[in-house]
Ligand code: GH3
């Protein structure tokens with residue numbers, strides 16, 4: 001059972017409700033004016049708030065406005081407790097985002113049913129939000145490595161490139177492909193190959209900045225978008241990644257397996273062409289790096 005915050009200026013009202021709610025298994029906290037109520041809601045994060053309209057210091061409508069404006073409480077269901085002649089304020093409260101209202105004199109079983117209904121809806125909202133987060137994760141994350149998949153990489157880099165265009169900043173693309181990865185799979189099996197991919201991902205992640213967009217482009221191919229980065233900085237990032245991957249072998253049981261990358265690097269300049277063109281250039285540079293003998297960067 002959740003915590004319910006009662007905000008009411010009349011101690012007898014509180015006492016009555018408190019007794020019934022605790023009897024139903026809720027934990028109850030109380031406040032005797034709107035100010036105290038808002039502060040307590042922010043501090044204690046109750047599941048639901050019962051809010052009286054007529055109170056000193058800060059009345060119910062003002063308190064509701066503050067609750068709806070605060071990130072910690074804007075989603076907490078509020079049930080207004082009103083007098084029968086409060087029609088205007090009831091309408092105002094519902095329009096401001098109150099979940100429901102009950103009129104005095106309170107009929108506890110009705111209030112209890114409204115509380116259960118509000119809590120049920122809240123639970124459904126949370127379940128939906130969780131499902132939605134999970135869908136977003138599935139749609140944007142590469143399942144093996146947890147980094148951006150190709151689509152998410154495109155979306156995020158597109159956004160960064162639009163920003164770079166507005167701010168007139170150069171940016172770079174790095175295409176990275178593991179050398180002779182087929183051999184690793186052939187020698188040790190696909191599972192070891194998968195773990196080696198995770199290992200390489202982590203090694204690369206240690207070499208990049210939070211503002212860089214990193215993704216898995218395909219099987220054993222990774223891609224990096226470095227916003228606000230010129231070619232000479234991108235080359236040093238590429239060299240740092242290449243060196244780090246080469247010198248951080250994947251430990252398979254007792255055997256350290258050295259993995260190397262070939263990296264193609266290309267520059268994007270504002271007001272020239274789209275980033276896809278730069279990705280193509282980086283891919284062309286990657287093939288040149290392979291031809292040069294692998295385990296190297298090419299621009
Ligand atoms: P190169 O140096 O020319 O890039 O040689 P390579 O062997 O790395 O390239 P190739 O394209 O011939 O082979 C890529 C291999 O990567 C083949 C494929 O089985 C493997 N691979 C792709 N995706 C995965 C994956 O998710 N897991 C594992 N274990 N292997 C993968």
Ligand code: MG
Pocket residue numbers: 008009010052053054055
């Ligand atoms: Mg009152």
Ligand code: MG
Pocket residue numbers: 177178179180181220
């Ligand atoms: Mg390869």
Ligand code: MG
Pocket residue numbers: 177178219220221
């Ligand atoms: Mg490849």
